[in-house]
Amino acid sequence: MSRRAGMAARKKTPPTSGERGETPRRAQTRELVLRTALECLREEGLAGTSAAKIASRCELSWGVIQYHFGDRSGLLLALLDRGFESLRDSLPGVEGDSRNASERLRSLFEGMQTAMEHPDHQVLLDVQIELGRDRRHRAAVQKRAADIRSRLSELWRKTLPEFSADQVDQAERLATLGLQGLSLERAVVGRRAAHRMDVESLAAAVAASLGIE
Incomplete structure (x- = not known):
């Protein structure tokens, strides 16, 4: 793998909480997203629960969800x-x-x-x-x-x-x-x-x- 390809691969992988350094605010945000996702799944079902809908309920951007979990499957x-x-x-x-x-x-x-x-x-x-x-x-x-x-x-x-x-x-x-x-x-x-x-x-x-x- 070339150096450029390796850098690109690393950019696509969301950092772990250890790599980011867990802080109380990050932990609170992560917990908020998980709690909201569970509530959404209870009310809307799996098919009706999108990452965008969870982000909207949390009043967060999709980028914040992606930062913590990578994608919907990661969440x-x-x-x-x-x-x-x-x-x-x-x-x-x-x-x-x-x-x-x-x-x-x-x-x-x-x-x-x-x-x-x-x-x-x-x-x-x-x-x-x-x-x-x-x-x-x-x-x-x-x-x-x-x-x-x-x-x-x-x-x-x-x-x-x-x-x-x-x-x-x-x-x-x-x-x-x-x-x-x-x-x-x-x-x-x-x-x-x-x-x-x-x-x-x-x-x-x-x-x-x-x-x-």
């Missing part, structure tokens, strides 16, 4: 990162937990249920699906999804150390996929009268997979 990727962090942080801790296995499982299951029934969860799933279709971002999205799965697996194993890793992993996947399915159904058809019963049935199936009554 959505940052939003996905924040969503994964929020899910991880919302789950209950297990350090020093002296409750029996049934109570610990119930606490963990209910923590996941609360997180997945939050209105933002379906929004972030839509973002994940769209970015996963883009070959430029597919690897990054898959890496983040693998990371959250790894963190969930670790949390479940720490919560239920008296069971084998294989048993716990199967129970975690049953809980995760079941709750995601119920969350998707609720987003599409709304809350049904039987929703609570479905959740209880799923919780019982997860417990039964571990031999917990």
